[in-house]
Amino acid sequence: MPKITLTCEYCAASFEKWPSAIRYAEANGTSSKFCSRACVGKARSDGSIEAKRKRGSTLVCEACGNGFYRTVSDIKAGRSRFCSEPCRQQGFRLKLIDKSAPRPQNLRGKTITCVVCGDQAYRKKSMIERNIDKTCGDPKCVSAYGRSMWGLEPYSEEEFLKPRPRRRYRTTNFTPLQRKKWLGTECAHCGSNSNLTLDHIIPCCAGGTNVQENAQTLCGRCNNIKAATTDRLLARKQTSGGGCKS
Known part of the structure; x- marks a missing residue:
């Protein structure tokens, strides 16, 4: 079925629309007598046509008592008690919000x-x-x-x-210069030469220091295995805090 030629009621320009588009507009209560959204907006501003019907609701803010509008989607999402973020924060301070109440179904937590x-x-x-x-x-x-x-x-x-001494996190890793000088060409455990990293033989969490005698080259896989087995057992013996000594 060919398009139907219509005349815009606002600017009098000719335009074409598919019959299905006209039927869809009429079924949803919108107009098909305008050539563009700009003309529809201008016609609503002039009062030539009624404003688009709102399907939301006008509610009363529980914090300030002022009226405010919320769309259907906002109401379903639970954003229907306060008109603004400051009022929502005020609701927390006034204990208007029950933190133990069931959460809206649309929240994914x-x-x-x-x-x-x-x-x-x-x-x-x-x-x-x-x-x-x-x-x-x-x-x-x-x-x-x-x-x-x-x-x-x-x-x-x-x-x-009891106050604890601040951990010296900045000294728990090798410096860039130390890594450049001490990093080897192959893993000390498996001999691999890919994804190499400089590792502490005795980990810092167990009192290891950043000296060359305590450094070895490991690949990423061997380093992870060592951390999960050897390093963790040593760390369990360390019952108090404190970072690596430089």
Whole structure:
């Protein structure tokens, strides 16, 4: 079926439309008598046609009491209680938001149970993908879970509150000059010459230092195996903090 020639009711220009497009516009309550969206907008501004019907709702903000408009998708997503971000933050301060309430179905996170204290907490999908879904977030629970990964007992209340010396993270790795001078041409374990890296024979977490006698060349695979077996066993014996000594 050929296109139908029409005349724009705003600018009087001729234009063509498929019959199916005309039927679709009429079924959805929109106009097919204008040649472009610009002409439709100008006609609405002039009052020639009625404004597009809104399918959302006008709501009342729970924090400030002002009215505001939300679309259907916003209401389904749970963004229907506050008119703005400042009012949402005010809702937290006034305890208007129940953090234990069920989350909207469209959110892709989940409520997790802390493996240390048993409390429940909500975690976003991005946090779950990064494996940040084991504890409730309390510093004591995070510390206890981290120490359990190394086979260590949790800190007591007194030990947890005691100030600890700052770790010297900057000295735990070899400098670029040291890597350039000391890096060999093959892996000390398997003899591979690809993906080589400079490794501490005694790891820094067990008191190893950045000296040439404590350096060896390993490939990426052997370095990972050593970290998971030898280094972890040595680290479990290190019950107190402190970085590598230079």
